[in-house]
Structures are given as structure tokens and as C-alpha cells.
Amino acid sequence: MIDQIKTKAKELLKTKKVDIVIGYKKASDRIGAIPAFIDKEGDIDKLIWDGYCVYNLSNYLKDFPGKKIGIVTKGCDAKSMTVLLQENQLKREDIFIIGIECSGIVDEKRKGGDIAYDERCKGCKPATPPIYDVLIKEEEKKQAPRLEQDPYESVRKLETKSIEEKFKFWQDEFSRCIRCYACRQICPLCYCPRCVAEQTQPAWFSKAVSVEGNFSWNVNRAMHLAGRCIDCGECERACPVGIPLRDINKKIEKDVKELFSYEAGVDTEQKPLFSSFDKNDPEDFIK
Amino acid sequence: MSEWEPKIVGFLCNWCSYAGADLAGTSRLEYPPNIRIIRLPCSGRVNPLFILKCLSNGADGVLISGCHIGDCHYSEGNFYARRRFAVLKKLLEYLGIDPRRFQMSWVSASEGDKWARLVTELVEEIKQAGPNKDFVRKND
Ligand code: SF4
Ligand code: SF4
Numbered sequence: 463m464i465d466q467i468k469t470k471a472k473e474l475l476k477t478k479k480v481d482i483v484i485g486y487k488k489a490s491d492r493i494g495a496i497p498a499f500i501d502k503e504g505d506i507d508k509l510i511w512d513g514y515c516v517y518n519l520s521n522y523l524k525d526f527p528g529k530k531i532g533i534v535t536k537g538c539d540a541k542s543m544t545v546l547l548q549e550n551q552l553k554r555e556d557i558f559i560i561g562i563e564c565s566g567i568v569d570e571k572r573k574g575g576d577i578a579y580d581e582r583c584k585g586c587k588p589a590t591p592p593i594y595d596v597l598i599k600e601e602e603k604k605q606a607p608r609l610e611q612d613p614y615e616s617v618r619k620l621e622t623k624s625i626e627e628k629f630k631f632w633q634d635e636f637s638r639c640i641r642c643y644a645c646r647q648i649c650p651l652c653y654c655p656r657c658v659a660e661q662t663q664p665a666w667f668s669k670a671v672s673v674e675g676n677f678s679w680n681v682n683r684a685m686h687l688a689g690r691c692i693d694c695g696e697c698e699r700a701c702p703v704g705i706p707l708r709d710i711n712k713k714i715e716k717d718v719k720e721l722f723s724y725e726a727g728v729d730t731e732q733k734p735l736f737s738s739f740d741k742n743d744p745e746d747f748i749k
Numbered sequence: 750m751s752e753w754e755p756k757i758v759g760f761l762c763n764w765c766s767y768a769g770a771d772l773a774g775t776s777r778l779e780y781p782p783n784i785r786i787i788r789l790p791c792s793g794r795v796n797p798l799f800i801l802k803c804l805s806n807g808a809d810g811v812l813i814s815g816c817h818i819g820d821c822h823y824s825e826g827n828f829y830a831r832r833r834f835a836v837l838k839k840l841l842e843y844l845g846i847d848p849r850r851f852q853m854s855w856v857s858a859s860e861g862d863k864w865a866r867l868v869t870e871l872v873e874e875i876k877q878a879g880p881n882k883d884f885v886r887k888n889d
């Protein structure tokens with residue numbers, strides 16, 4: 463598999479089809495994988511592919527304006543590219559997608575230990591990228607148990623709690639937020655040149671670590687990803703204090719599916735959720 | 750408890766709900782004075798951040814009110830608002846905010862009576878929900 467990736471990368475660079483190939487290379491701990499930005503044929507051998515290739519590389523596409531990019535792409539990463547295309551943040555002709563038929567990535571917290579598929583891979587539908595220019599297949603099928611599990615299990619569990627319990631649960635979680643914005647930086651779809659979190663006129667919420675500031679930031683982030691988040695799970699992985707951000711993202715994903723039959727990142731022609739509407743959208747909550 | 754009176758912020762579109770509230774006033778309909786109205790061009794102008802700002806600064810309730818579907822002055826503003834706030838409403842509840850604190854309504858320019866009734870009911874509901882102490886600012 464990695465040989466096929468390297469061959470394709472070499473061909474793309476050699477024929478000048480792309481200026482740079484974004485893929486994965488070994489991290490300094492010799493276990494994990496980090497993004498690799500390859501613009502010389504000589505560096506191609508650094509490329510790797512294994513279960514530690516967790517980063518959603520589509521986050522880096524915006525860093526090379528005007529360049530043609532070849533990019534190693536898992537199923538979930540291709541979905542965020544689909545959203546970027548919908549939102550006119552990318553030109554399809556500027557990227558060459560080296561699609562990987564992903565068989566799931568490893569739970570990073572168990573680095574070096576047993577192979578355990580990450581939560582986000584369970585129930586991941588297109589393990590095969592919805593868009594690609596070339597598809598590289600996994601030789602052995604060692605797929606994570608997909609679809610068997612209800613992807614909204616933990617959301618449903620939280621939904622049944624009382625309003626007080628929910629408030630307490632989330633306040634306990636949010637109280638640890640240090641407002642580092644790692645969740646935003648790692649997200650391929652949080653690309654605003656100036657985030658509202660940094661805005662001062664008006665300052666929409668406190669920048670200090672505070673009850674209201676932490677709450678408002680987290681609600682704001684979630685709302686800005688509504689109908690856009692493709693559940694790559696990177697925000698939750700990046701959060702240094704372990705706030706279960708996927709439980710918020712998935713809640714919105716579930717509601718949006720139920721209310722508007724809308725799913726993010728499946729179709730480049732689809733209009734963004736909040737830039738479209740249906741005349742018959744539900745309004746039983748409106749008086 | 751009897752002295753506490755809820756504070757409610759209302760975001761009203763200029764063309765229908767604001768006019769409806771105005772009509773309630775000129776018709777001398779009585780309704781509780783707990784609502785502070787902010788006039789906006791359209792319900793589609795309301796950003797979820799407005800709601801967060803109100804709730805986190807101690808408002809006991811927030812109301813968005815616009816034209817009925819089909820009547821929006823800008824044709825489509827309330828369609829967008831309806832989608833956006835259907836999502837926010839569910840999210841806030843999921844995060845533990847009493848759903849009574851955030852509500853939405855369509856009130857036309859001729860529905861002064863509906864406006865008066867709506868505010869009366871809203872105030873009653875929010876009285877039951879009690880004061881919003883969720884976001885007492887601690888360090889700022
Ligand atoms: S919000 Fe999180 S899970 Fe969703 S796309 Fe962004 S990083 Fe991925
Ligand atoms: S949180 Fe919102 S404003 Fe900030 S970068 Fe993400 S999408 Fe943009």
C-alpha cells in the first residue's frame with residue numbers, strides 16, 4: 463500500500479502535476495505519525511501509511527494558496543474536503559486526491575499498546591473516500607467493526623438525563639476548558655481568518671476562562687460546525703483536557719439528520735445547511 | 750420569590766413582530782412589562798451569539814419573533830432563522846439550558862392580541878423556570 467502511495471507521489475511531483483504532496487511521516491517518538499509536506503522527489507521515502515495516520519490532512523490545504531497539491535486522504539478527510547469544496551474554499555482542479563481505502567485508525571491514547579480502533583472509526587460509513595482521483599486499496603481487510611454499533615449511543619444516553627444533570631455534566635466538562643483553541647486549530651472547517659473568539663468589537667463572550675466564556679465558546683464552536691462537521695474527531699483528539707467534543711458534534715449531526723435529512727460532506731453540489739432551507743422545515747417549536 | 754421579576758430580551762423583526770407589539774401598545778392591550786425589545790430588520794438577522802450573550806449575561810429568557818412563513822419582508826429571512834434556531838434550541842437543551850428560556854414565535858403586524866397573549870404566557874413560563882443563575886460571571 464505504501465509503495466503505491468510513494469509511486470503515485472513520485473509521478474505527481476515528477477510530471478509537475480502537483481507542487482507538493484501532503485502525507486504522513488513518522489513522528490520523533492518513532493510510533494506516531496505526523497503530517498509530511500513533500501516537495502522534492504528525494505523526500506518521498508519519508509512517507510508512511512499505518513494506523514497512526516490520524517491527522518485530518520485537509521486542514522493544511524489552505525496553507526498553500528496558489529499551489530497544486532497532492533494529498534493522501536482517508537474517508538473522513540475526504541468528507542471535509544467535500545465541505546471545503548461546497549464552501550468554495552478549494553478548487554477541485556488544484557488538488558489531486560490520493561484516496562485511501564481506510565481500515566480504521568488506532569486509538570492514540572493506547573499508543574504502542576494493543577491495536578484498538580478509535581471511537582470515531584466505529585460507524586464510519588465511507589471508509590472509502592467519497593471523492594478521489596486515485597484509490598489505493600487496503601490489502602487485508604482488517605476493518606474496524608462498522609455500522610453494527612449505534613453511532614449516537616452516547617448522545618442518546620446524555621439526552622435521557624434531566625436538564626439539571628445535563629447542565630452539571632457539561633459544566634464539569636467545560637470547567638476544564640483552558641481556551642487554548644486547539645479544537646479550532648486542528649479542525650479543517652474552522653478556517654476563518656479571524657475567529658469570533660478573538661473578536662473584540664464586539665466581544666461576544668469573555669476570553670477569560672470563565673463559566674459563561676467557556677460555555678459560549680463551546681456552543682459557538684459547535685454551532686459554527688453545524689451541518690459541516692464530518693466527525694473526523696480531530697477536535698476531541700486535540701483537546702488537551704479531554705472534553706468530549708464529539709458528543710456535542712454528534713448531537714448536532716443527529717438532529718440535523720432528523721430535522722432536515724441533511725448529512726455533511728457527502729455531496730460537493732449540496733448547499734451548506736444554513737445557506738439553504740426547505741419550505742417544510744419543522745417548526746413545532748415556534749409559537 | 751414574589752419580588753423577583755424575570756428579565757426577557759426580545760429580538761423582533763421590524764416589519765411584522767415589532768409592528769405587532771406596537772399595535773398591542775396602541776390598542777392599549779395590557780401585558781407584563783418584563784420584555785426588553787431589540788428591533789432588527791429581520792428574524793434572519795439574529796445570530797446565535799446574540800442568544801448566548803443574553804443568557805450568559807443573566808437574561809432569564811430570550812425570544813425571537815418574526816413574520817409568519819411566507820410574509821418575511823426579505824422573502825426568505827425567516828426560513829433561514831427557522832433552521833438555525835431549531836438546531837440551537839436542541840443544542841442548548843442538550844447542554845442543560847432550560848428550554849423555556851429560549852423561544853421563538855411568528856407574530857404579524859396585525860396580531861397585537863397574539864403578542865400580548867404570547868408575552869403573558871412567556872413571562873409565566875419563565876417565572877416557573879426561575880431566575881437564570883447559570884452564568885453568574887465569576888472572573889472577567
Ligand atoms: S469539528 Fe471536530 S470532528 Fe468536526 S470536522 Fe472539525 S475537527 Fe473534525
Ligand atoms: S469557531 Fe467559528 S469563527 Fe472561529 S474559526 Fe471556527 S468557524 Fe470560524
Ligand code: SF4
Pocket residue numbers: 638639640641642643644645646700701702703704705
Ligand atoms: S481544545 Fe479543549 S481546552 Fe482547548 S479550547 Fe477547545 S475545548 Fe477548550
Ligand code: FES
Pocket residue numbers: 762763764765766790791792793815816820821822823824826827
Ligand atoms: S422581515 Fe420579519 S422575519 Fe424577515
